[in-house]
Amino acid sequence: MLTIGKLGNAAGVKVPTIRYYEQIGLLPEPVRSTGNQRLYPRAALDRLAFVRHARELGFPLDAIRDLLSLSDRPDQSCAAADAIAKSQLVATRARITRLRALEAELERMLEQCACGTISDCRVIEVLGDHALCAHEHREAYIL
Amino acid sequence: MLTIGKLGNAAGVKVPTIRYYEQIGLLPEPVRSTGNQRLYPRAALDRLAFVRHARELGFPLDAIRDLLSLSDRPDQSCAAADAIAKSQLVATRARITRLRALEAELERMLEQCACGTISDCRVIEVLGDHALCAHEHREAYIL
DNA sequence: CTTGACCCTCTAGTTGCTAGAGACATTAGG
DNA sequence: CCTAATGTCTCTAGCAACTAGAGGGTCAAG
Structure with missing residues (x-):
């Protein structure tokens, strides 16, 4: 399990930003240590890296929230994900x-x-x- | 003298925005009517149009504040104004x-x-x- | 066992506005 | 002259997406 600092380092995201993402419901609440510190599984790293990368590509957090929930349902059509990316492309071009x-x-x-x-x-x-x-x-x- | 609504209409700036500009010291406090309403001279229209136009060109309010105070000193060199515009150009290109x-x-x-x-x-x-x-x-x- | 690095929560600040509440002022019509 | 409609007043709070800081608790190494 990773502490929030190690997670942030590994993903290239600042610690307060991770807490902020949790607060707005973009990332799930992790388990806590006996001393109330956040402890993350390895999988949290992928999720956070996904968020970071999408942010770097200019996706707003709302769109990222949608993309994350799509990526949790691998059997569904990816049309919705494409639509989000397309609208991001349109916004970027504008x-x-x-x-x-x-x-x-x-x-x-x-x-x-x-x-x-x-x-x-x-x-x-x-x-x-x-x-x-x-x-x-x-x-x-x-x- | 113009009321805030007529000023806003003439300059294409919303009324709360004008009050906001006053609040942050970008525009001077105007005189008031007996009933405490803001009354602007014609000159305020030029100033507000200047602000609007600079905003449309992407200048941040801080830069606009500097440009406004420069435009109040017509005898000075315009090197400072050019520098502000240049840095705006650099930021835009980036x-x-x-x-x-x-x-x-x-x-x-x-x-x-x-x-x-x-x-x-x-x-x-x-x-x-x-x-x-x-x-x-x-x-x-x-x- | 102590030190230093880490972590916690909470609040407030950033930029440039916008929206709303509740109250007062002004103006056009009858 | 009165009334109704519009306009204006102040104040607070909200938007995105964080960042900074205060004041404290926890953890691992030496």
Whole structure:
């Protein structure tokens, strides 16, 4: 059995994060030692590594919760898992599209700035007036 | 003078957001009517539009605070404003790079999945084992 | 048996808002 | 002038996904 620190080390996840995952019900409550310390079986390592990897790929915790419960039912169709991954792909692409427009706008802003005084600073000017922009970005800044 | 609702409408910013900006010191406290309601001069509209536009371009509020105080000093050099915009550009590019790696990984994952049962689902399998990945992404998922 | 590294719970902070409760102000219509 | 509808006020709490810190208990080595 592993203590929480060894588990965290092995999976590359910080100790408070593991406790947080337990608190929100993403990981099951482990057994405790006589001194009330968490003790994890080897299998917990796989589960935690799965969570970490999914997080690294940008999956939100809600989606990971669904993926975990799917992975516990090996005989079911994997269509649901595919759908989750697909929607993650769609979200990722949307972010990229948005960020590329922002990148272009920032580049333009900086290229045009002659770096004099604030009163004729292109950066400040463009920020103050969307009409000076080449792109539309009148949406909320979605992360 | 404008009430907060008219200001918000004109600038495309929700009323609670304006109050929030005031609370964190991003916008100055306006005068009040006899009935304690906020009353804004026309100039507040420019300032709020500036904030909104900068947010749309992904600038964090801290950076916007700095940009606002720079724009109040028109005689100073605009090097500081440029530096802020540049670091925003760098951050934006870093996010794009990261998201493109994620996109590629998700595409690969989905292409390889034969869509059978969970037990041989490529999505679940890859999530459980980083070694199956084509890219490194062993960093925190930075938004 | 003591020391130091680990672990426990709990609260509060991060970013940038959004939602709601319960009360007061303003304004348009009759 | 009164009323009803809308707008505004303050305050608290919530979202994601953690992170940091306080103040204490536990465990294994020497």
